[in-house]
Amino acid sequence: MAISTQEVEKIANLSHLRFTPEELQRFVDQFEKILEYCAQLEALSTDDVKPTYHALTDELETPLREDQVKPSLSTRQALANAPDSTDEYFCVPAVIE
């Protein structure tokens, strides 16, 4: 299973990640090896098999709760870890000229 550098670049783009050319090359090699290993799944017949997204679907109903106001974090607490904030907002570089 060959994967091109362009393809890996595209995935990096989707992931909001940047790589140096050397990192990217190392990455292409490892990626290829991992995908090659995972390609063994192709041999598995799964035509009539339903996918599992949650291990205990039978156990769990969709839990609903009353729509009630409960104590939650204050604005000050929620903003405390932000690299940049004002009184009530997270700050980012301007997006509108």
Added chain:
Amino acid sequence: MIHQLSIRELRDAITRKEFSITEVVQGFIDRIDQQEGKIRAFLSVSLESALAQARALDQKLAQGEIQNGLLTGIPVAIKDNIVTEGVATTCASRILENYIPPYDATVVRRLKEHGVIVLGKANCDEFAMGSSTENSAYFTTQNPWDLERVPGGSSGGSAAAVAAWEVPGALGSDTGGSIRQPAAFCGVVGLKPTYGRVSRYGLVAFASSLDQIGPLANNVEDVALLLQAIVGADDRDSTSVERPGEDYLEDLGKDVQGFKIGVPSEWFSSGLDPQIEQAVQASIQKLEGLGCSIQEVHLPHSEYAISTYYIIAPAEASSNLARYDGVKYGYRHPNAANLEDLFRSARSQGFGEEVKRRIMIGTYALSSGYYDAYFLKASKARTLLKNDYLEAFKEVDFLVGPTTPSLPFKMGEKKTDPLEMYLMDAYTVTANLAGIPGLAMPCGFSQEGLPIGLQIQAPHFEEAKLLRLAHALETELAVQRPTLAVDR
């Protein structure tokens, strides 16, 4: 020596007023002072606040304001991907280097309500991705049995701290073996509970359909004590499940006559270290001696476990880790040119190599054109792997085998080849994919003096019976601990 006592022994000693809680906590602080330079199990310690809490608890006990409870005054370590109010929680990542959580995880809150004192935050692989703690952005933890070897991972700091008697118990998290594998490598007991048994609120998400918090300690009873304190439904985790009235302690010590043990032939295939095979087989004979019946079973899709896991877990991770954008918390590059650049620079410089690799694999597996071939295919394979267990558990009560294919490896030995590291998880990932509980416990030591871990897996929500079996085996084996490398 205080630090060598079990949680149960400490609790009894506190009750009998042989030691004050302050003396207990001071005993472990002295041990940390003495050993931590060699082990490096902790990313941060809160020793002064621990002592202050200990004194306050002593005073309340003396004045009769509180009763001595299940875990009153017991010091523990918490893996650094579980949030602690006011105490840095980094996930061993640069991207969360300065993150101070404004709240406690439900498990931490529950432990504190039982009087537990948190001594520190344990090192791990970055965002719990790895099997050796070598992916920690800060440093690698040493295995207390051989300082040149890894403690396993990702909960390697938790396991090493318990093995080295720096704390009598710890919490870890297990997404594909991250409690059980380091427990095996460090010679301690570690339990991954049934998915939903323990609230994940405040566990920094890696793969939400697989993650589960669980305890590590030096014996089965202590693991049961910690589990008792953290289980139960939580309004803040809609996947958590209430099973009222369950007691993990009352059946410990009862016999295990007639328990049906399945031994999956697939777990004893090539690639298993002969010393591990021998120790595990000897333990299975001991179980037979205890009156259990032993039979071979098959998990026919086992060979697909690693592929399935290493598609599903990264896919979920790529989605969960999208939240690290340099806006709400975490690292931000000071000179970002625009918003897009801000996202990219924060993530590219904040995440380590393995985390980036998994985000990339996961994004690929979910991307248009590859979703069916990878994510959907793996999710169907997950059904087959789960069905293997359901079939096996029609015939037997438990599955018993090794925890890991190899003994603890040397630092750097597997770091260059990610796939080789992934293969270490062959016996553990399936429990997460199926959501069943799994326990790792020491069953012997190799010729080199390295611990060997046995694994027991059970059907959903059978923790009480699982702990009963593990306790019986532990008593029967009576494994003699050699002297720790750090104490020689």
